[in-house]
Amino acid sequence: xxxxxxxxxxVSPQGxxxxxxxxxxxxxxxxxxxxxxxxxxxxxxxxxxxxxxxAGIRSKVxxxxxxxxxxxxxxxxxxxxEKGIPVVEPPPGSEIxxxxxxxxxxxxxxxxxxxxxxLHLSSVDLNHGFGLSHINVNFQVVPGYDxxxxxxxxxxxxxxxxxxxxCGIGHHLMIGKMIVE
Amino acid sequence: MSQTxxxxxxxxxxxxVTGLKVDSQAENLIKINAVVAVVCLLFGAIAAxxxxxxxxxxxxxxPAESYYRFLTAHGLNMLIFFIVFFEMAVLYFAGPVLxxxxxxxxxxxxFAFLLMFVGMAMVNFMVFTGQADxxxxxxxxxKAHPAYYLGIIFFAVGALTVVLHFFGSLVVAKKEGAYxxxxxxxxxxxITAAIIAFITLLHGAIIYIPTFLWSLDLIxxxxxxYRLIWWGLGHSSQQINVAAQVAIWYLxxxxxxxxxxxxxxxxxxxxxxxxxxxxxxxxxxxxVDPGFSPAWxxxxxxxxxxxxxxxxxxxxxxxxxxxxLGSRLRGLTQGTFEWLRKAPWSxxxxxxLVLSLVIFGFLGGITGVTIGTEQIxxxxxxxxxxxxxxxxxxxxxxxxxxxxVTYYVLPLIFRKRVAMWGLAKIQPYLFGIGIxxxxxxxxxxxxxxxxxxxxxxTFAQAPFTMEFPTATETFQATMGFGxxxxxxxxxxFILIAVVTVFFGKPVTEADIKSGASGIPQGIxxxxxxxxxxAKVAEAHKVGTPGTMILVFIFLACFVLYYFTNWKILGALxxxx
Numbered sequence: 001x002x003x004x005x006x007x008x009x010x011v012s013p014q015g016x017x018x019x020x021x022x023x024x025x026x027x028x029x030x031x032x033x034x035x036x037x038x039x040x041x042x043x044x045x046x047x048x049x050x051x052x053x054x055a056g057i058r059s060k061v062x063x064x065x066x067x068x069x070x071x072x073x074x075x076x077x078x079x080x081x082e083k084g085i086p087v088v089e090p091p092p093g094s095e096i097x098x099x100x101x102x103x104x105x106x107x108x109x110x111x112x113x114x115x116x117x118x119l120h121l122s123s124v125d126l127n128h129g130f131g132l133s134h135i136n137v138n139f140q141v142v143p144g145y146d147x148x149x150x151x152x153x154x155x156x157x158x159x160x161x162x163x164x165x166x167c168g169i170g171h172h173l174m175i176g177k178m179i180v181e
Numbered sequence: 182m183s184q185t186x187x188x189x190x191x192x193x194x195x196x197x198v199t200g201l202k203v204d205s206q207a208e209n210l211i212k213i214n215a216v217v218a219v220v221c222l223l224f225g226a227i228a229a230x231x232x233x234x235x236x237x238x239x240x241x242x243x244p245a246e247s248y249y250r251f252l253t254a255h256g257l258n259m260l261i262f263f264i265v266f267f268e269m270a271v272l273y274f275a276g277p278v279l280x281x282x283x284x285x286x287x288x289x290x291x292f293a294f295l296l297m298f299v300g301m302a303m304v305n306f307m308v309f310t311g312q313a314d315x316x317x318x319x320x321x322x323x324k325a326h327p328a329y330y331l332g333i334i335f336f337a338v339g340a341l342t343v344v345l346h347f348f349g350s351l352v353v354a355k356k357e358g359a360y361x362x363x364x365x366x367x368x369x370x371x372i373t374a375a376i377i378a379f380i381t382l383l384h385g386a387i388i389y390i391p392t393f394l395w396s397l398d399l400i401x402x403x404x405x406x407y408r409l410i411w412w413g414l415g416h417s418s419q420q421i422n423v424a425a426q427v428a429i430w431y432l433x434x435x436x437x438x439x440x441x442x443x444x445x446x447x448x449x450x451x452x453x454x455x456x457x458x459x460x461x462x463x464x465x466x467x468x469v470d471p472g473f474s475p476a477w478x479x480x481x482x483x484x485x486x487x488x489x490x491x492x493x494x495x496x497x498x499x500x501x502x503x504x505x506l507g508s509r510l511r512g513l514t515q516g517t518f519e520w521l522r523k524a525p526w527s528x529x530x531x532x533x534l535v536l537s538l539v540i541f542g543f544l545g546g547i548t549g550v551t552i553g554t555e556q557i558x559x560x561x562x563x564x565x566x567x568x569x570x571x572x573x574x575x576x577x578x579x580x581x582x583x584x585x586v587t588y589y590v591l592p593l594i595f596r597k598r599v600a601m602w603g604l605a606k607i608q609p610y611l612f613g614i615g616i617x618x619x620x621x622x623x624x625x626x627x628x629x630x631x632x633x634x635x636x637x638x639t640f641a642q643a644p645f646t647m648e649f650p651t652a653t654e655t656f657q658a659t660m661g662f663g664x665x666x667x668x669x670x671x672x673x674f675i676l677i678a679v680v681t682v683f684f685g686k687p688v689t690e691a692d693i694k695s696g697a698s699g700i701p702q703g704i705x706x707x708x709x710x711x712x713x714x715a716k717v718a719e720a721h722k723v724g725t726p727g728t729m730i731l732v733f734i735f736l737a738c739f740v741l742y743y744f745t746n747w748k749i750l751g752a753l754x755x756x757x
Binding site: 004005006007008009010011012013014015017018019021022023024025027028029031032033035036037039040042043044046047050051052053054055056058083084085104116121122125126127129131133134135136137138139140141142143144145146147149150151152153154155160162163164165166167168169171172173174175176177 | 246249279314316320322323360361362364403408432434439443444446447449470473483487495498499550555559560561562563564629632633635636640642643647710711712720725728729732739743750754755
């Protein structure tokens with residue numbers, strides 16, 4: 001009897017509505033669930049086998065301490081200056097530092113193709129967004145936090161670092177550079 | 182005592198279409214919340230036109246300061262004020278009206294409305310006077326005037342009060358025997374929306390109260406902790422929308438074509454999955470942040486192995502399957518798709534439902550799950566892919582479903598014939614197509630790395646210039662074009678709603694009998710809501726073959742888009 005009654009979604013169900021599921025619906029729910037497990041498994045899999053992961057080495061850092069570290073990095077490897085921004089050329093394998101502040105990225109960094117570096121990102125004022133164009137690699141830069149990511153440039157060229165987190169009225173003026181040779 | 186009962190009885194009327202007993206107090210609160218929602222929608226839509234015409238660099242309409250200010254106002258009025266005021270109306274409908282019960286405390290309802298209204302007015306005042314140029318997210322250390330945060334707190338407390346009042350009305354309805362059996366599915370969905378709203382608004386209180394104190398220089402604020410808890414509000418509030426919108430899909434299916442519930446157990450379990458897992462989505466915004474470990478990101482971004490995604494995929498089946506089964510029971514049994522071919526496509530309640538479902542699922546859902554994948558987020562975070570995704574979910578999905586249901590709310594609750602009925606018939610198409618073009622254009626722009634929330638991607642005044650590929654200029658133009666069509670669709674909706682409410686002709690029983698224009702076909706002749714007997718057994722045997730084909734097309738698109746993104750990611754520099 002109960003099997004023979006069916007109603008809309010604005011009608012109060014009477015009695016027990018916990019009933020067996022139809023074959024088609026069961027099939028779809030099963031397939032959807034398997035797909036969800038695949039979606040989930042892809043992320044740990046990529047940590048094991050993939051080359052792009054946002055894990056990094058994460059630590060807290062005081063804004064002024066980070067600024068001092070960046071200044072030390074600049075004085076160690078400085079090779080010139082462009083538009084008032086220092087240009088540095090650190091050796092392959094080294095720790096490199098990029099500081100976001102309203103509204104510039106300091107310094108301009110020259111890298112070697114195929115070499116691995118550890119890129120430290122932080123901000124000394126607001127949230128900023130590291131956006132490497134046109135590679136389209138994006139990371140959040142949060143004041144008080146040092147985000148250290150191992151990067152290996154694959155292609156050569158001059159890449160712009162834009163800011164993709166709103167940081168006040170001059171946000172769209174904030175642009176830096178990374179050069180790969 | 183007897184006078185109180187007499188007064189209470191006077192509050193009710195019986196709806197001539199649905200037979201529900203409607204409390205006039207609940208009805209008035211539905212009206213006022215819906216009207217204010219539409220006013221906020223108008224603010225947001227005006228701002229939207231300024232924004233698309235600025236991001237379209239060939240036009241570049243607004244100066245930088247106005248652009249960021251409009252962006253702040255657009256986000257708040259659309260994502261918070263329009264949607265939450267409308268959801269308050271949905272709660273008053275799904276509780277007292279659908280259960281034929283009384284509103285327990287009308288005065289509390291009006292107090293909550295007042296609080297929300299004052300909060301909304303304060304926030305808009307601070308934004309438009311330039312004292313809160315902090316965008317929707319207001320990430321510290323970016324700081325607004327303290328009154329801005331206070332306005333949001335007022336608004337949230339008001340909304341929280343409405344949610345608690347809704348729970349109260351459920352208790353009263355049950356206790357006083359207003360309905361028999363279990364609550365209907367639509368109410369069940371609204372309950373899950375209300376529970377998520379409760380959790381979300383608590384996050385709001387946890388983050389905005391300290392932020393308010395911080396803006397007064399009383400305490401300090403950690404930038405990353407703010408992002409974590411703020412997105413507990415910011416993303417979860419979008420999950421209230423999902424639950425409310427799915428409840429509306431079920432409601433509209435019932436009213437327009439007599440859709441049935443294929444299986445109560447499965448659909449209700451899917452709603453429960455939303456409640457259990459959806460708050461974890463704060464992580465979607467923190468995938469390339471320095472504050473969290475990979476394990477935390479993977480577990481949370483996937484809602485514990487994608488169980489909330491599973492819920493949406495279930496509703497994506499059960500909603501069309503309910504429509505198909507209900508239509509077959511009404512006699513549309515020919516072939517696989519007669520139920521779709523002969524569906525009432527000129528009923529804006531029906532077309533809006535279908536477009537909302539399709540845009541939400543295909544465009545919003547697939548892109549959302551993909552860019553919310555921990556590693557794929559590297560190529561999507563803060564690019565135009567993000568607004569591309571959420572305009573498909575929140576605007577093409579939620580806002581469009583709210584518009585569609587309005588075409589039934591106007592005659593049923595406001596008891597007015599919908600004005601400009603010819604325009605109303607095409608409005609969902611106008612809006613849906615506009616949003617689809619705009620969202621897809623934004624997604625393509627994002628794939629080229631074009632940042633969101635950016636006034637000038639030509640970097641004309643910056644120390645270094647850079648150029649995006651010329652293809653991006655085309656997509657900017659299509660984004661502008663789609664945005665303007667969508668804005669026209671929104672303005673058409675606002676116009677229809679306002680003219681109907683203030684100047685519309687009342688619905689009489691004679692109008693319903695004679696089939697007067699301005700009354701959707703589901704109200705002229707409500708499709709049967711209950712079926713029984715042999716034809717039910719027959720319908721179960723055939724099942725829903727059309728829906729099975731549609732969901733597998735969906736799955737194929739999903740798989741293709743998802744793995745294409747892994748491929749793009751895999752071609753990048755080695756990073757991590």
